[in-house]
Amino acid sequence: MPRRASSKLHPAWFVAVALLAAAAIAGGYLLMTKVNDPYRTINALDVLSYLENANSLRGNTYRVSGTVWNSLGWSPSAGRLFAIEVGAGKPGDLLPLLVPAALNHVNLQKGQRFVFEVEVVEGGILRVKSLRKE
């Protein structure tokens, strides 16, 4: 009696297909994210350089990601001054960011994470040009 050929798939194939599918989904997500980030082309601020000598960075625009730590002041004409905690370490460095009056419509609350497009203006002050909630 002739031997009947087996028709079942090896289980390893199922695992491999599942991994590929997951990888495809993740890659797609990342790709979608990258494509949609408007600050992806802006350099991140070198915090150490800023703390050393902010004037040397004057005129440049940087991207800063951080958590609102505290509000330092408010002026109807000049805007709002916030302390933002940046960096991966705990605790991270605190940087003062001036959110101009033009961005008053954006609510910034303590503990919220934002990505800021900042410009180093006179006096080494980081003035927010735009921001986006993370």
Place this chain on the structure above:
Amino acid sequence: MKRLVCCLFAVSTVALFAQVPDTPAPGTTIIQMPRKSPNTEPSVPLGEEVPVYDPGSEIISWGGKHWNIANQRVFQARFEKYLNAPEQTDADNAEYQKIIRDILELLSPQNATNVKLYQAYVLLFRAAAHDADGGICNAVANAVATAWQAQLNQNQLVMTCEELKKAMQSEQSKALVYNSAQERNVTTSGSSKKGSSGSSGPAVSTHEMRQTFVLKEAAAFQAQIVALQAKREVSALQARIQFQALMLQLFLQRRFQHVVMTCHLYRQLFNEGDSSIKVEGQTKEFFTKDLGMPPTVSTLLSLANEAMRDVREGVNSYLFLSERNEMESATKRLSESFLVGEYMPEIRTLPREKKRLALLYSQKGNRLVNALSVKDYGQAEELIKDMEILAKDFDPTKPRAAIETAKTLSAMHLAKARNAAIAGNNQIVEDALKQAAAIWPRNPSLTEMSGTIFGQSDLQQKALADFDQLLSQGNIRQIFNDKLRFIAAAATNPERQDKLKKVLEDMQTIEASIARAQEFARRGDAAGAWESVERAAKQFPDDVKINQLRGSYSSEAAGFVESLRTAQRLENQGQNGSGLAWYLKAQRHYPLSDFAKEGIERIAKKILPAS
């Protein structure tokens, strides 16, 4: 009697000056009298020797000068010398006194004969051989010899006058004879002229010429007799005056035994005529006005006898009073007796041991006078106590009153000086101390107070100098550490008081900061401790203790301090952004930091000017 003693006292006192050529003691009042013109000098050799004593003013006038007997330096010296001298009771002195007594016995009026006079004259030479006599008997003997010689000369002059008288009478007889013969010749020639007229003119006869010669001889004898009589009178007066001068000299020398001796001799030598002493001027006034007796030998004799009696009584009084421990009166009696009868045997034979009591009292008395004169009242008080023990009749009322008055006045001025010193009025302090020193120079309280005041003044000046120096160095902590000294020193200096007040307030702030820092440190809050001393250091950068604590706490809170200093540095450089970041870092490190909070607010205001 009292008047006589005063006069004797005056005479005796001046005799001290007469015998001892001392110059007037310093401070003695000498008033030069205007000198008399030569035409007012007395006509007799004696007159200005006897002094005049005014008991009211205690001034003796003598030799044209006035002497205040209150100045007793000369007398004190002689009296103390006498009190220290041993008694003269040796055989030589005893023999001398015996000779003197024998002479006086031989010359006494009831024994007055020429033989005894001669015996006394011989004894004078024996007495003169003793030292105690001082050669006075020799002078008396010479005076006697001179008187005798004068008397002898007078006798010779009398005999010469008698011879001249006889010669004159002879010549006068011859003249009478020649006169008779001439008269007979005239009668005879008259009858012959009638017979022989026309003869020559009248011629001088021989008898007439002889009569003229003998009359001239008689006149010459008469003149010689008158001259000799005048010479005799002058010689007698001269001898008398010389003897009187000797008597007065002995009286002034207080040689009363010799005065008695010469008075007796005078009466025997010059027994005819009056016995008045030829004196003029003040000496005459001494006898007539002061003593109320004429200047005669009898007066002199009675004065000498009275003086000797007074000396004997004075010595007896001294012995009696000294036995009763009444040395005040005893010493006075002895000094009076010594003043009058220094050469009297009663004075000379007084035992030295008995005189020592008077010496001790006299020395203390003199020291008391000196102490009071130099205002050494402490010493004077001690002397008064000693003298009260030594003499129960000593009256300390006057010296004690003077001492108490001076002490009270001095204490008043010292109290004034003390109050002025407390008030810081140096001028009044100086004046009051001067017045206190003038009243009682050796006041122990004065020395003590002067030392205290001037010592305090020195300390005060040094403290103020130190204060100024420390203040200029900014070393207010040293001022604070020695604050009690500086507070006392600046008490009288309003300007420095204000500076010191500011220093103490600053130090109060510093100490409060340090206390706060130490409290933070005790709780383990090094950043808070550092911030506390750092704030104080900004105001008082030179305080050593703050700087020490700053160094200590900055190392303990290194991260916070580093963040804060970096923030301040960047802020100062105009880097407000990074500066604010560092302030935030510091605040995160020490959330209670005032410096961080202030820095954040300060920069935030710059960034948000309208906020």
